[in-house]
Amino acid sequence: MxxxxxxxxxxxxxxxxxxxxxxxxxxxxxxxxIPLGILAMPPFEVRTGGSPSDLPGGGDLSPELAGDSPVEVPKFLDLASVRRVFPSQPLYTMTGEGIALVGPDDSTSIILHDQIY
Structure with a gap:
């Protein structure tokens, strides 16, 4: 689209x-x-900071996102580290079967699009 x-x-x-x-x-x-959750998928790219325009594709960012002010980016190494940063949000990931809800024990259960829209 x-x-x-x-x-x-x-x-x-x-x-x-x-x-x-x-x-x-x-x-x-x-x-x-209203956020419905966080979608995170390995492999994670680790960044320690910089400006949004330094990101891959950063030159194509909208004016709202393209500022050159340095930003600190959390280091996400795995799904557990994402959960620690967003503890109150449901955590989703992608699997070979589709979108999955990640449980507290890192188990996944496949969900349908209409379950999150």
């Missing part, structure tokens, strides 16, 4: 995941939201 409108419906949002065209991104800027 490279040519998607600035405001997406729930159906259009689902299509950006399930029907993404080759060479198109499925990243969004979202306003007035």
């Amino acid at each position: 490279c040519d998607a409108p600035a405001s997406l419906s729930i159906q259009e949002l689902a299509l950006t995941i399930s029907n993404r065209r080759q060479g198109c991104y499925n990243e969004w800027v979202i306003a007035d939201y």
Whole structure:
């Protein structure tokens, strides 16, 4: 959905995941939201800081995200380290079978898109 409108419906949002065209991104800027959880997938890239424009693809960031102020980025080495930073949020990851909810013991259970939308 490279040519998607600035405001997406729930159906259009689902299509950006399930029907993404080759060479198109499925990243969004979202306003007035309530987080449903954290999506984290290994392998994790570890950064210790820098400016957003230093990130891969940083030159393509929207003006809201592209500032050159140094930022400290948490070091995520595994799913447990993500959970420590976001303890009150459900944790999700991707498996070969799809999106999975990560349990407190790091077990995973596959969920359907409509369970999180």
